[in-house]
Amino acid sequence: MDLAVAAGETLAIVGESGCGKTMTALALMRLLPEGAEVAAGTVRLDGQDILALPERAVEDLRGSRIAMVFQEPMTALNPVMTVGAQIAEAVARHRGLGGRPAWAEAVEALRLVRMPDPAARARAYPHELSGGMRQRAVIAMALVNRPRVILADEPTTALDVTIQAQILALIGTLQAELGSAVVLITHDLGVVAETADRVIVMYAGRKVEEAAVTGLFDAPLHPYTQGLMAAVPRGRGGARLADIPGTVPPLSALPPGCAFAPRCPLAGPRCRTLRPPLTEPRPGHRVACWERGA
Amino acid sequence: MLAYTIRRLLLLVPMGAGMVVVTFGLLLLIPGDPAALMLGQEAPAEAIAALRRSLGLDDPWHLRLGRYFLALVQGDMGMSLFQSQPVATIIWGRLGATVELAVAALLLASAIGISLGVVAAMRQGSWVDTLAMLFAQLGVSMPVYWLALLLMLGFAVHLGWLPAVGRGAPMSEALWAALRGRPEMLVQSLSYLVLPAFALAMNAAAVISRLVRASMLEVLREDFVRTARAKGLRRPRVVVRHALRNALLPVLSVIGLRFGALLGGAVLTESIFAWPGLGQLTIAAISQRDLPLIQGIVLTFAIVFALVNLVVDLLYAAVDPRVRLE
Incomplete structure (x- = not known):
C-alpha cells in the first residue's frame, strides 16, 4: 500500500x-x-x-x-x-x-x-x-x-x-x-x-487502482472498480442493481494470486497463481490487474 | 439536584420504618425471655412475671411495636437491660469510632484497589497483572479475623511498630490539634488506626481492584480513548482523565454496596483490636441478650448504610453528566 x-x-x-x-x-x-x-x-x-x-x-x-x-x-x-x-x-x-x-x-x-x-x-x-x-x-x-x-x-x-x-x-x-x-x-x-481530487480503490488490504477522480469515473479499469460503480443506484428505477458475487476474503486467508480473482468475471489462470503488479496503462491512472494493466 | 436530594432523604423515612419492623420482628423470633435474663437463673417466677408486666412484655406485639415507634420518633431507643443508660446514649458514644474506622478502611480500600486495578489493566498479562490478581484472590478469600490476627502478630507483637489494641484520641480532635501545631496526637491516633483499618480494608480492596481492572480493560478499548490518543495526549493523561474517569463509574456504586460488608467486617475487626466502636458493642449486646441495645445497633447500621448509598448516588450524578436526577 x-x-x-x-x-x-x-x-x-x-x-x-x-x-x-x-x-x-x-x-x-x-x-x-x-x-x-x-x-x-x-x-x-x-x-x-x-x-x-x-x-x-x-x-x-x-x-x-x-x-x-x-x-x-x-x-x-x-x-x-x-x-x-x-x-x-x-x-x-x-x-x-x-x-x-x-x-x-x-x-x-x-x-x-x-x-x-x-x-x-x-x-x-x-x-x-x-x-x-x-x-x-x-x-x-x-x-x-x-x-x-x-x-x-x-x-x-x-x-x-x-x-x-x-x-x-x-x-x-x-x-x-x-x-x-x-x-x-x-x-x-x-x-x-x-x-x-484523486481516488485509491482498495481491495483486501491492497491498492488495486489509483486515478484522478474524473479518469476513474469516466473509464474505470479494474473489474472490482467497475463492479462497485455498477452497484451504485442511478435512480432510473426498475432494473435490479448489479452486485459483486461473493465476499472479501479474510486478510488471513488470501488466495495466492490476485485477491479479487475468485469474484472476478475476467479471471484467467494467471490471475489465480500470480499477484498482478501495479502498472500505469494511462498517464496518472494505475491499476493492478493482469487483464487491464499495461 | 437539591429537590432530588430532599426527596431521597424523605424516602429514608419509610425505609427506616421498614428496618424498624424487620429488626423488631427478628427479635420476636429469638428465643429467650428478657425478664428472666435480667433477673438471673435463681429468680423466683413471680418476680419474673412482675418484671414482664412492668416492661410491658405481656402486651400483644403490635402494641409494643407501636410504642417502640412512638419512642423512636422522640429519639428514644429505650433503656439498655444491663447498662443503666439509654440505648441512644450508648450508641452515640460509640458511633464515632466505628465511622472513623469504616471511613479509613473505605479510603484505604479505594486507594489500593484503584491503583492495583489500573496497573493490572495497563500491563494486562504481565507479571504485575498476575501479582495484582493473586493479591486480589488472597484478599477476597482471606477472612477478616484471620488477617487481623496475622497483622497484629507481625506488626505489633514481632516488630513492635504499632500498638496491638485500643484507640487513640478521636480523629476529629487529633486533626484539630495537628492544625494548631501539635501533631503528636495525630500520629498516635493514626498508629492505632492503621492495623484495624488495613485488616478491614483488604477484602474491599481486593474486590475493587478486580472490578477496576475489568472496567479499565473495557474502557481502554473505547473509541474515545483512541480519540484522546489521536489528539496527541500523553499516556498518563489518556489513562487518568479519559479512561479512569469512565472506568470508575460502575465501580462507584459497588463501593457503596461494599460499605455494608465493611460494617459487618467492623464487628469482627473491632473485637480483635479492642476498638471501642459499635461492632464491639454488638458482640457484647448479643452475648448478654441486651435486646433493646441490639435493636438500636442494627437500626443504626441500617441507617448509616442507607445514608452512605444516598451519598454514592449523589456522587454518581455529579461524576456522570448523563445521569439526570429527576
Whole structure:
C-alpha cells in the first residue's frame, strides 16, 4: 500500500467494509490497535518518517500536524467531558495555552465548523448534542490546531443524508481555508465523486487502482472498480442493481494470486497463481490487474 | 439536584420504618425471655412475671411495636437491660469510632484497589497483572479475623511498630490539634488506626481492584480513548482523565454496596483490636441478650448504610453528566 497526498489535495480511499481502509489510516497515525503492527514501510510527513520516531515524538505530531476525524461521533467523544473541554485539551497540549485562551480557541473552532451557538455548545456534554453536532465537534477537535494532514474516516456514515452533504461541504470549505491535505476514507462512491481530487480503490488490504477522480469515473479499469460503480443506484428505477458475487476474503486467508480473482468475471489462470503488479496503462491512472494493466 | 436530594432523604423515612419492623420482628423470633435474663437463673417466677408486666412484655406485639415507634420518633431507643443508660446514649458514644474506622478502611480500600486495578489493566498479562490478581484472590478469600490476627502478630507483637489494641484520641480532635501545631496526637491516633483499618480494608480492596481492572480493560478499548490518543495526549493523561474517569463509574456504586460488608467486617475487626466502636458493642449486646441495645445497633447500621448509598448516588450524578436526577 502506498499513497501520497499533497497540501490542499483531497485523496479518497474507497473499498468495501473490512478491506483495510481504517487500518491504513490508523497506521498513518501510528494508532493501530494492539496485535496489529506495520510490518514494513515508511510514513513521511514533510519528509519526516513517522514510523521511525519515538512514541513521544509521534504524540507531538498527533493532533497538531496530522489529525483524524473518526467514524462514529457517538462513541468517539468522551461522555463525561464537555466537548469544549475535549477540544481545549488538544489546544493546551500542542500550543501550551492555559485554560482560558485554550477554551476561547475551542469555541472558535466550533464556530469554524458552523456549530450553532458555539459558546453555549462548548459547555454541553456529548449526549446533549445531535449526531450532526457531535460530528462537527469531532471535526473541530481535529482542525483546531490547523493540521497539515486530515484523515477523515467515514466522517458521514453515521449521519442523515442531509447532514452528510453539509458535513462534506464543510470539510471541503475548511480544507480550502486551512490548505490542509485531506485523506477521505469512504465506501460511498457518491461522496468520492463530489469531494475527491484523486481516488485509491482498495481491495483486501491492497491498492488495486489509483486515478484522478474524473479518469476513474469516466473509464474505470479494474473489474472490482467497475463492479462497485455498477452497484451504485442511478435512480432510473426498475432494473435490479448489479452486485459483486461473493465476499472479501479474510486478510488471513488470501488466495495466492490476485485477491479479487475468485469474484472476478475476467479471471484467467494467471490471475489465480500470480499477484498482478501495479502498472500505469494511462498517464496518472494505475491499476493492478493482469487483464487491464499495461 | 437539591429537590432530588430532599426527596431521597424523605424516602429514608419509610425505609427506616421498614428496618424498624424487620429488626423488631427478628427479635420476636429469638428465643429467650428478657425478664428472666435480667433477673438471673435463681429468680423466683413471680418476680419474673412482675418484671414482664412492668416492661410491658405481656402486651400483644403490635402494641409494643407501636410504642417502640412512638419512642423512636422522640429519639428514644429505650433503656439498655444491663447498662443503666439509654440505648441512644450508648450508641452515640460509640458511633464515632466505628465511622472513623469504616471511613479509613473505605479510603484505604479505594486507594489500593484503584491503583492495583489500573496497573493490572495497563500491563494486562504481565507479571504485575498476575501479582495484582493473586493479591486480589488472597484478599477476597482471606477472612477478616484471620488477617487481623496475622497483622497484629507481625506488626505489633514481632516488630513492635504499632500498638496491638485500643484507640487513640478521636480523629476529629487529633486533626484539630495537628492544625494548631501539635501533631503528636495525630500520629498516635493514626498508629492505632492503621492495623484495624488495613485488616478491614483488604477484602474491599481486593474486590475493587478486580472490578477496576475489568472496567479499565473495557474502557481502554473505547473509541474515545483512541480519540484522546489521536489528539496527541500523553499516556498518563489518556489513562487518568479519559479512561479512569469512565472506568470508575460502575465501580462507584459497588463501593457503596461494599460499605455494608465493611460494617459487618467492623464487628469482627473491632473485637480483635479492642476498638471501642459499635461492632464491639454488638458482640457484647448479643452475648448478654441486651435486646433493646441490639435493636438500636442494627437500626443504626441500617441507617448509616442507607445514608452512605444516598451519598454514592449523589456522587454518581455529579461524576456522570448523563445521569439526570429527576
